[in-house]
Amino acid sequence: MIRWLALRGTLLTVFAFLLAPVIIVVADSFNGGPALSFPPTSFTTQWYGLIKPSFFSALYVSLIVASCTALLSVVFGLPAALALSRGRFIGRDAINSILLSPLVVPALVTGVALYQYSLSFWDLTHVALGGTLIGLIVGHLTFGIPFGIRAILVGHARFEPALEEAALNLGATPLQTFWRVTVPILRPSIVAGGVFAFVMSLDDVPIALFMGGGDATTLPVQIFTTVEFDFGGDVMAVSALIVGASAVLMLLLDRLIGLEQLFGARQ
C-alpha cells in the first residue's frame, strides 16, 4: 500500500497546484500590504471600495453579451442539431464537422479574422461591427453556436422518436408536437448548451479584445488591459468577486445539470 500513499501525496500536490491561484486571489484581495507581497502584513477590505466604475460597466456589457450569446446559440443550434441528427442528405457528416470546426480554430485567430472582417465590412457598408455589442455577440456566436449544436446532438442521441409519433397520432399539429414534446424532452441538453455558451462568453478574452473596445469592453478584457499597465489591489478585489460568483454558479450547475455531464458535452 506504499503505492497508494505515494499516489495520495502526488494527488494532494496536484490538487494544491490546481487550486492555489484561485485561493490566493481571494486571500490577496484582503492584503493590506503592498500588492503581490507575501506574507500579508495586515487585513483590509479597502480594495473592494476602490474598484473603478469601469469594471462595473464592463460586467454589465459581459452579462448582456453572454445572455444574448447563450440565447442565440440555442436558437441557431437547435434547428441545426435536429437537422443533423434526423436529416438524410448527402454531405451530412461533412456539414456536421464544418459546423463544429470553430471549436478547433484558435480563438485568437477567429478574433483577428473578425477584426479584419469588420474593417472590410465598414469599408463596404459603413456599418460598424467592431467596438459594438452586436460585434461582440457575433464574435461569441462563432463558438456559442457549435457548443449549442454539440450539446443538443449529444442529448438527441437518446431521443425516443416514438413519443413524437404518439403526439402526432393523437392529433397534435407538428408545431404543437415540437413545442410540447420535442423541446421539453431535449430541454436538459438545450440548457446545457446555453449555459456552456454563456460561461465561455464570460470567459473569452481574444475575441472580445479584437471585436470590442470603448463602451463595448467586457469584464475579462477590462481586467486584461488593466494588468497590462498596472497591477493593484483593486484588480485582486474584482478577481476575488469573480471567483465568488463562479463558485456560486458552479454549485448551481452541479445541482442542476451535474458538472461531469456538462463537461461531457464538451468532448
Added chain:
Amino acid sequence: MSTTDVERIERPGRPWRADPWLWILLPTLAVFGLIFAAPLVDLVLLSFHRMSGPAQVGAAFTLANYRAFVTDPFYLAMLLRTCGLGLLVTLGCLIAGYPVAYYLARTPSRWRGLALFLVIAPLLVSAIVRNIGWFPLLSQSGAVNWVLLKLGLIASPLSLINNFTGVVIGLIHALLPFMILTLTTVIQRIEGDLEEAAANLGAGPLQTFWRVLLPLSLPGVVSGSLLVFAMAISAYTTPAILGGNRVLVMATYIAQQFRTVLNYPAGGTASALLLVFAIVLTVLALQVRTGEERVP
C-alpha cells in the same frame, strides 16, 4: 447508413423528396458562413499580400510572407519557441495528470466525486482570474519565493513570472484538467484485473506501470497530448499575461501584428499557419481516439 434504410422501411408512407431538414439547416449554415467562414477566408487571403504601409495591404499576390517564415531566423526561432512551449506544457500535464487520472479511474473512494469536482472546477473560473492568481504566488516578493528563501533553498528570488517559465506554469495549470479527463476515460476502459495479474506474477508497481498500464493507455496519452499541445500553442491570454509582453510565441506575435505593429499580412500569415497546426493536431488526436475505440 443502415439505420437510415431501416427507418425508411419502417415508414413506407413517406415518399422520398429533397430532404426538408436541409431547409431547416440553412439559416444556421448561412450565419456560420457569414460570421465565421468568410472572415477566416478573408484572413487567410491576407497572407498572400504584402503590407503597403501601416494597416494597409498591397494588391499584388505573393508567397513572400510564407517564404520568410521558413527562412528568416527570427520566425524560425519563434516557431521553435512555440513548439518548445507546447512540448513542455504537454510533458508537465502528462506527469501531473497521469496519477490523478489513475486515481479517478480506479478508486472506489467516496472522495472520488470531490476529486473530480476539484479537477473540473478551475475550468469554470475565468481564465483571466486564474492567470492573475499566479502573480501573488510567483512574483519576486511572492509566496513561492518567500517559502524557498525561508527554507534556504535559494539565495535570491527566482524570476518565475513575466517570462517563459511563468507561461509554462500558467498553461500547465490551464490545460491539466483536459489531460486528466482524457486519460481518466482511457484508464477506466483498461481491465483492473490486468494490473492484478501483473502484480501476482511478480511485477513491481513501476514494472506494472511501464509494461502494462502505460502501453494499454498509450492511445489516450497520445490523443490527450496532441490536444493539450494544440491548445498550448493556440493560447493567447496566458502567454500575454504571464509572459509580461516578453514572450514571443505565435499567438502573442499575431496579436502584436494586429494591435500595435499593424502589419496585417504578417499577422495573417502567422494566423494561417497556427490555424493549420491546430486543425491537423486536433484531427490527429480524434483519429487516435476513434481508432482506439474501434479496437474491441
